[in-house]
Amino acid sequence: MATSQDCVQLTRDMLRLNTINPPGNEEACAMFVGRILEDAGFSVRSHSFGPGRTSLVANIGGVSDKPPLCFTGHIDVVPLGAAPWTRDPFAGETDAGKLYGRGSSDMKSGVAALVCASVAMAPKLDRTPGLELVITASEETGCEGAFALLKEKALGRAGAVVVAEPTSNYPFVGHKGALWLRARASGVTAHGSMPDKGVNAIYKAARAVQKLEAFRFQNPAHPIMGQATVNVGTLHGGLNINSVPDEALIAIDIRTVPTVNHKALLEQLARQLAPDVAVESLMDIEPVYTEPDDAWVQDVFEIMTPMLGERPVARTATYFTDAAPLGKAYGNPPTVILGPGEPQMAHRTDEYCELERIAQSVAAYQEIIDRWCLKG
Numbered sequence: 001m002a003t004s005q006d007c008v009q010l011t012r013d014m015l016r017l018n019t020i021n022p023p024g025n026e027e028a029c030a031m032f033v034g035r036i037l038e039d040a041g042f043s044v045r046s047h048s049f050g051p052g053r054t055s056l057v058a059n060i061g062g063v064s065d066k067p068p069l070c071f072t073g074h075i076d077v078v079p080l081g082a083a084p085w086t087r088d089p090f091a092g093e094t095d096a097g098k099l100y101g102r103g104s105s106d107m108k109s110g111v112a113a114l115v116c117a118s119v120a121m122a123p124k125l126d127r128t129p130g131l132e133l134v135i136t137a138s139e140e141t142g143c144e145g146a147f148a149l150l151k152e153k154a155l156g157r158a159g160a161v162v163v164a165e166p167t168s169n170y171p172f173v174g175h176k177g178a179l180w181l182r183a184r185a186s187g188v189t190a191h192g193s194m195p196d197k198g199v200n201a202i203y204k205a206a207r208a209v210q211k212l213e214a215f216r217f218q219n220p221a222h223p224i225m226g227q228a229t230v231n232v233g234t235l236h237g238g239l240n241i242n243s244v245p246d247e248a249l250i251a252i253d254i255r256t257v258p259t260v261n262h263k264a265l266l267e268q269l270a271r272q273l274a275p276d277v278a279v280e281s282l283m284d285i286e287p288v289y290t291e292p293d294d295a296w297v298q299d300v301f302e303i304m305t306p307m308l309g310e311r312p313v314a315r316t317a318t319y320f321t322d323a324a325p326l327g328k329a330y331g332n333p334p335t336v337i338l339g340p341g342e343p344q345m346a347h348r349t350d351e352y353c354e355l356e357r358i359a360q361s362v363a364a365y366q367e368i369i370d371r372w373c374l375k376g
């Protein structure tokens with residue numbers, strides 16, 4: 001399994017296994033990939049954080065002094081959305097150089113490419129630093145699969161991490177963090193004809209929303225990632241027109257940069273929005289960043305230069321990835337996000353991936369493995 005045709009076929013096989021999350025159901029896809037890796041000589045362990053919610057950790061090679069290289073990708077995909085598709089999302093149709101399907105870009109092509117490259121290199125990896133492949137369930141809803149691996153101490157060592165998320169094969173040196181909060185306003189209900197007898201929770205929530213709109217981050221902007229952002233995603237309150245609402249809930253999506261301290265930010269917001277609302281954290285994923293002058297990052301830049309037609313410069317992604325929980329487990333080694341999918345196709349109707357990029361990423365990953373394991 002080394003040719004790009006094999007890798008397109010593997011992507012297609014994975015697209016046919018429905019892993020839409022929720023509910024996820026990654027088990028069949030994980031077992032399918034696990035068998036391929038086992039046949040290639042990897043030692044494969046599966047870990048489920050719930051029924052059918054299966055992630056894999058697979059290893060090959062390994063020496064004591066230099067840690068393995070980690071490749072990671074998730075196998076869950078997002079729902080199809082309300083708009084009808086013009087292509088079958090689960091058939092793996094190809095047309096005019098594109099492979100269509102839910103997850104073709106985000107990110108079954110990336111998982112297929114890392115598997116194909118690893119399998120192709122496997123016969124050479126005995127008594128080398130080797131590889132740790134981490135194939136996760138449930139990334140899309142907040143990295144639950146990866147966090148479960150972290151909690152179970154299911155991860156080994158890694159000296160560098162490649163996250164095969166869609167980047168059109170442009171290596172990103174990090175991504176923003178995400179701090180998702182819920183703010184709850186509490187009131188006292190009363191008949192809508194006697195509002196003076198109650199306390200209106202929606203008025204409190206509205207004041208909090210206005211403060212959030214006006215919120216300015218005090219941390220310095222990051223030289224590559226820029227500044228953090230805040231977005232109010234939902235606001236729910238009230239039961240009917242003729243009652244004073246006694247509860248309103250605000251969902252807040254904050255995307256952070258490395259100059260933000262999550263704990264301090266949460267405390268600052270809780271202070272500023274009090275007493276109108278009480279704030280709690282729903283999800284806390286740290287940003288990931290590697291200095292672009294890191295030697296291994298420069299190696300990756302060099303490998304990608306002929307494929308991109310230019311030497312990459314330091315760029316980062318706005319979305320979060322499993323690199324955040326994995327980085328915690330591995331002690332924050334240098335990390336790049338590099339995958340064949342098209343970032344602008346992620347989560348879209350009629351999602352596709354370019355066949356040429358799949359072939360390129362298999363070649364690039366093999367070169368990255370070769371340098372880490374055989375030339376380092």
Ligand SMILES: [Zn+2]
Binds near residue numbers: 074106107139165166
């Ligand atoms: Zn993804």
